[in-house]
Amino acid sequence: MEHRENIMDYNIVKAHILAALLFLGVSLIAGLLYSLQFTGDYPFRSVEFLSPGKIRMLHTNAVAYGWLLNGLLAGVYWVVPRLTGYPPLSRALSWFIFWVLQLLVLATAVGILAGYAQAIEWGETPIFVDPFITLGLILLAVNFVPPIIRAGKDAPLYVSLWYFTGALVWVILVYIMGNYLPQFFVPGAAGAAITGNFIHDLVGLLVTPLGWGLMYFFVPIIIGRPIWSHSLSLMGFWGLAFFYPMQGLHHFMWSPVPMYVQYSAVVATIAIEVVVTTVLANFILTLRGNGDYLRHNFPIRWFYTGMIFYWITCFQCAIQVTLTVQKLIHFTDWVVGHSHLVMFGVFSFWIIGMITELWPRLTQNQWYSERLHSWAYWLNTLGLALMFITLTIAGVVQGVTWWGLNHFMDSVVFSLPFWYVRTISGLMIIAGIAIFVFNMWMTARGHVRDEARLAQEQTVAT
Amino acid sequence: MVRQKRINLILLILLSLALSIPAAEAAGLTEAGKRVYKKYCVGCHGEKGDGKGRGTALLVVKPRDFTTGIYKFKSTPGDSLPTDEDLMRTLVRGLPGTSMPSYRLLSEVERQSVIAYIKTFSARWQTESPASTVTIPSVPGYLNTPDSIEKGRAIYGGKGGCSVCHGDRGDGKGPLWSSLKDTWGEPVRPANLRWAMFRAGNSPQELFRTLKAGVAGTPMPGFGGVLTDEEIWHLVSYILSLKGGR
């Protein structure tokens, strides 16, 4: 075990978690501000650098690069040394990457607010930031590939490491493809084929594999039994690797992009739903007989809730991607609800669950309060469900008014009630995260709320 | 589309039924029109219908003042009130080249009701009724023939006096172009005939109507009393021949 302590760097895990939470805060506030624009209550109406369009880009980019990447990297820094038995290439390099990442996220935020955004969705990082991000991603691979290679020399690699290997390579390729080709070389419809794939690959080939890699590590370790089926793990990984790079064009259905690309994107997207179902079955069967964990173990609860949301997302995706359903819901709030379900309901839940597992170990303290965990969980889950449902219905309403040839303003006026509910659901999520962070803060300071005693007193009183 | 037409027809029948029961239903229509007005029109035309809404500062062609009952694009001559069809046409097509957009995607009932509401802004609607509309004969065979265009050119520069405002080249820059004002004291620009974007419509019949009825509230007179129908058709030929030039 001493050996393990030496290869672990707890501080970098902690640093990534804190940075992630900081940017999560930024993006939550940005999201709230943006939702206020829709209800006519935007507070900074005549401030140029806080223009709502820029706030939206701040929201999505802070989520993607500030919160998800930081949060997932915290997990990777925890998992890789434990699975391989070797530390990342260099501790100094790890810290260098950490500071570069934070600087780049900040530069992106400032660049967007100053009006230098790049017109590529999820890649609004200004053009002058792109080369540095590419370098940073290459450094990231350089840092993590050596321990994986060394571990692979004398034993087969564990599932998590397949996913990490894939993600480390894919993200470099995806980033170069998505940020340079459509910006400088490929215009119009062909450029849309590339950016469509970039939008999707950033989720599917970076966030998803890192997230599943973490799940394959944390779930068996917490439950204390191995993953149910190795074959299903294999199927999940290779299915994802094969089908994900082919489905991004479903973001531009019925567009002037050649139809064969659109058809094949539909097929690949529906195929991935089958793959996802096998992965989910694998995890459910791993939990079989241990359902109690969902009630008592908060990390497991976050993880499995995220997985259920993931399955809903993918099921929804398999339906909404068809050319038939696209007629109604493309360009509507339906899609916005879908993306919140993925980015918050799945990957953010997993990261929060991971922090729930790791934070006591990182601070050497017991969690301050179990009850606050419960509050955070229910506020986030119900808030997200509310947001998803309201946006989905709003999407159908908008689609119907467009299709029915109503005056365009009808789609706005009819959406207003849903947009109010969306703001409320966002406030619930913010409250949930605030409670979670407060809990973390008290834990770090070493406070513990003796809730067993409180509960006992309560039962005695009743 | 067929189904849409059938629904429109049913709505129209219902509407005409509604209109045939005067007092109560008309009030309901006006009330509905007020809601439509508040949703789409109030920004420019204003709460009082005086054309002084919130969004007029940057507009070059100022929004219509409904309180005077004077409308520019209509089929009745002079300052007479327009017919409902005239107002409906403006709502459906908008006025190209001005900030009046098309409301063709509103339902027929919504448009009818907002027209009913607009009429409440001017007392003229209670006391007067629209004059008889100018008759538009069917398009003659000689329209657009070189001979007709030549005759039209002669009328344009001579009897019609068009070039004083619209310019010799038809580019809207005649000697008087920068000094023209409308009834409300706002500057108006003669149409640039070479762009062929006419506010009341581009078809020969629509041009004929504009020439014969004039544009009320502006220096553009109706030529119904000055030119014969045949001369107006020659003028239409000439104006259409200007299209596309710079």
Add this chain to the structure above:
Amino acid sequence: MEKKTLRESFGFILLVAGIGFFVVGFIFQMLGPVVFLNKIPMKSVEEMASRVSPEFTLLSEDYPEEFRKAFGEPTPESYAQALLEGRDIYIAEGCWHCHSQYVRPIANEPLRYGAVSVASEYQNELQLPQLFGTRRVGPDLIREAGIRSNDWHMQHLYDPQSVEPKSVMPAYPWLFDEDGRPTRRAFSMVAYLQWLGSWQNPEEKER
């Protein structure tokens, strides 16, 4: 020691899953369209601006003093500049997140917006990167040219709710000076909006 299999080795995963599958996807889903659409000649801004649009000329008549200060005369050169700068504002302000730029052949969109979009319309410098858009909080804009007047656009950018009472569009007063008169940025923005779809025959349009 467990038995080592090829499919669980680093090299195999890196080469087949990491690079191999990605390249297959790239060739099939992206290189295909790039090769096919490359046959359509790419248009430069100068080429497209060689014929100044009536709307840009009208801008100089609608706001003569401000236009002279901003662009001087409506020439092909100043039009090209205005298009480029307008496109940059369109990107920087995130307009493309709430307005799409393609008309689909379905859901009555040709009736609402006009002709269905085709690939050749996008093979130009102003669609680099493409601005297909992602959401329609506001209407599609690819058939916008000539549908509305310059002054409507100006007023709408300055204060959207003043002309469209129920709109949720943000105001862009910083495109105007302290007196609310248009600056170079406002002219560029309107020139760009009036360019979208200007290659179409105006008589085919209706809204």
